[in-house]
């Protein structure tokens with residue numbers, strides 16, 4: 609049987625199971641006692657950073673309590689056990705190209721076919737930035753391997 613759900617990710621609303629690891633934000637406004645933000649994955653944490661407008665932030669890994677009723681987070685700073693994972697908000701060199709990386713026509717056609725919904729043009733900018741983020745991570749992996757070529761596997765989960 610699956611573990612009971614402790615909470616839901618503040619971003620994607622996926623359940624975070626009891627005993628599962630999850631992420632919290634280092635910024636105090638994301639850890640208000642009444643409604644602390646919890647994230648199921650680095651992607652979800654990443655996604656909240658521009659929305660929250662953090663200039664500097666990191667994600668900390670925590671483990672959900674064993675039972676659904678157990679108290680949530682200790683106030684930020686009180687838990688020293690959480691190991692620091694990845695983190696600094698990436699600030700991209702402003703001289704790098706800012707082109708739209710997605711084919712708007714194809715994306716809109718996909719969304720329309722999949723759902724009948726329309727797609728706002730602003731979506732292309734957000735997705736382009738996400739693609740740049742993903743590419744930055746793949747570049748780091750390729751460099752760490754000492755390669756001069758970014759490969760498909762650099763985009764796959766480790």
Ligand SMILES: [Zn+2]
Nearest residue numbers: 617620648652
């Ligand atoms: Zn999530």
Ligand SMILES: [Zn+2]
Nearest residue numbers: 633635638660
């Ligand atoms: Zn935050």
